[in-house]
Amino acid sequence: MTIETGFTATATRRAVLGGALGAAAGLLPAAARAAEPDKVMALPGSGEAFGANTLIDLARARAAALYAAPKLGDVPAVLKTLSREAYEAIRPAEGRATWADRDAGYVLEPLLRGSIFETPVSLFVVENGLVQPVGYDKAAFAAPGLDLPDLTADTAFSGFRLRARFEGADGLSNFALFQGASFFRLVAEGQDFGINARALALRPADSRGEEFPLFRALFVETPRAGQPVVVHALAESESATAAFRITLIPGRDVSTAQIDGTVFARAELDHIGLGGMQGSYLFGALDRNRVDDLRAAAFSVEGLAIHNGYGEPIWRPVHNPEALQVSAFVDRGPKGFGLMQRARAYDDFEDDRRHWEQRPSLWLEPLDDWNEGAVTLLEIPSDSELNENVFAYWRPKAKLAKGAEMRFQCRQHWSKGWPDPLPPAIARVRDSRCGHGSTGNRRLFAVDFEGDALFQPGDIDVDLGASAGTITRQERFRYPDRKTLRILFELDPGSERASELRLALRRGQVRASETWLFRWTP
Template sequence: MTLADGPPAAPSRRSVLAGALAAAAGSLPAVAHAADPDKAPALPGAGEAFEANTLVDLARARAAAPYVGPKSGDVPAVLKSLSREAYAAIHPAEGRTVWADRDLGYTLEPLLRGAIFETPVSLYVVQNGLVQPIAYDKTAYVAPGLTLPDLTAETAFSGFRLRARFGGSDPLSDFALFQGASFFRLVAQGQDFGINARALALRPADARGEEFPLFRALFIETPTPGQPVVVHALAESESATAAFKLTLTPGREVSTAAIDGTVFARAELDHIGLGGMQGSYLFGPLDRNRVDDLRAAAFSVEGLAIHNGYGEPIWRPVHNPEALQVSAFLDRGPKGFGLMQRARAYDDFQDDARHWEQRPSLWLEPQDNWSEGAVTLLEIPSDSELNENVFAYWRPKAKLAKGAEMRFLCRQHWSKGWPDPLPPEIARVRDSRCGHGASGTRRLFAVDFEGAALFEPGDIDVDLGASAGAITRQERFRYPDRKTLRILFELDPGSERASELRLALRRGQNRISETWLYRWTP
């Protein structure tokens, strides 16, 4: 991550987190695209050259101009009044997606605006180094029970969906989705969309109110068969502009996004969120006490994994609190972090509709020096599994001065398994459970560690502590057949309303497990 001098201008307000839901639609590329109405430098027009620095230079120039937000209140009534189900039922007509007539291994489906997604986004294809705007054609869509309105390219779209052939002669299936604020998401083969990534976040859960940068234009390079898709994204808000180059590679087990981002400050930025990711958590084995639900669990995110710059692997199960919880894990030069879905069996959830076991984990690795800062975790109270109420991001310690710019590089891994790499001598947390204790407000915890190293010669020391209250009981149970060691312990919180719990396994001076961290609250 690098800081440099650059250009100016203003701030805004808004509150906590918004989610993005998948939808479907499509269109064909065409010509004719009106100039951007903002007074800021215009977006490229049809036939203009698109080079390596085109978008970065445009974002820098627009950061020096007054901010003019998109018009989002002009969605036609026929689209604005749609239910989620009716909106999701809109889909491309046969053979009418971008690249449908070319054997590229990908198709591109422009998504219409609607009740949930009101912000217009300009869409472009870049072919042979030249810009080709995507035009709206209502005959390119099937919309059950609806007569689609006539729209312009500037007012029609809210984002796009990519479908990919994950290998060989595989059929095309969902791969990537860009829609809502600066949200995007990927999947590996056979997965359902789950965690949302955010290209840029400003002041998440800040008392001053959150500011949401919005994708204003998306430029998709026409791919070569068998090669990644490259997406260039322009994002803007009152306090910043940003340019992103995302190189997207589909995979059977892991799909990746290599990200090269540059942020330009219109105003001083003292709370930036990089590598943001969010998902849903309604309930699980740690917090069933307030739940009346026949399912075993309901979440797309089980926990936050961190490999910090000091060599410590951390596992922090998430939960659904009664009040907003903010946790900051101070670090320098993080190796990686991610929101992980370690539960991979149907029996972990027993949900016949949502199949949470099919949602991806998202692991992020910085590709340059992210210096000092904190992996920050927000856990927001929720009464719906549709709310993406768990949000994690990197917050740099350094401020970005008005007129300055910052570049950062990272790689995201969207995986069916556990892409957070651990050496074989380190056991990972397989499961965490909580229930009532012996009496009163006491709580009983069970944490299962899994790994062959747990059953090698030598005694294992349990490093267990609580920031408040007292640990009144501690036991261990060995299960060599499944390479699992369970640590059972009881917390007596007394009159305390919160306690930070910490658990790790050692053999002498050697770490042999992840560090399990959890914030207990009533």
């Protein structure tokens, strides 16, 4: 495993991720924006058959045609000028959500275009193998203080929300959200939406500029009571099209999404992002030095967990840097990776509005061979807790040639706990802290490892190193009542501006903990 690093002095979240939630029209060349819609393969119409390969065949055919960007600029002002709060107040009228008249255990709520969500998405349900477009009726929405305009079904919607009856619950609760670029979210019972997943990413933080594939059509199979919901998603951009079959299963502790995706290259793709996920990190115990805030922390993502193909479990706390940072964890055949929210107590944050402790962790496991590549982490400077400034994804080493296609499969676990499984003999990192050291610019770190195995007979060895600077102090503190072993150490960076820190526990040559990694910068 190696780490590749990159820095830019002035990159900001807007420069890297700008336009992702909206149409990203400014990222498209004039030729793409001018393409004629009638030269693009049409979507299935009402009553047409929808089979296992319908969307794959459609995506393949559209990849061979000139890209036609979605039409923008036609969102009525009454919707386009809405604040985020006013937009989110729009809900289905009583009994008007899709499947509300059935005992399916789910309802589908179409989401209007408006506020920052400008890209039109065609919505369909599939029942008994036949397509039925989701229609628009302004009377089907409750919009406090608004007179909703008349819209056509193919220009009305930006995505949908799924509400589900979780096992043992009486009513319906938020479960899934598909909206913005190729983003979607899930939660387990009682959680708040947090991490965003991306069906496909192209050139994230690339000097050529990021390209955002957009959901163009979503086909949702009508579910039977107690069964999963299956979503078929068509995504497109100038360089690629993609078809996804996403099977959604709600759970009390863990909700899952199983993804079967096929990507078709309109042009050579040399920077693909699979399994993308992003969340927010404003500040925490590792980087409070620039923060004046009464809360203990503010983040929806605490760190990146990786189980690499060589059998090493890694924990990489994330932080809010002063300049864009890119880390690549080179691997072959990864077992899984994810953005984790390990802090689960109110006292970890003391935030009475955001309740970050209720946000999900997201763990991804490949279901086929992902071969060579790198788990890539972007940490983007942010001055707002609403910015999703932490992004992780798998970047395949191999390019995808123009006209070629690539299939991949994976399963996502959206969880209240720590869904990245570890053997009982391997201790987890429970907490990481940093503060001023003994003198000058020295920094003091405390890393807490938690696990029963740490207190069994036998010596624990500490494997600690820094790529730059000097470790000037190292101590350990045992807390058997908390099953925690704290490693305290001090880094003297000297004149260095960055240092890669690595810490792991061993019993002789046998691994006893996750490997803790962190990039220190001033």
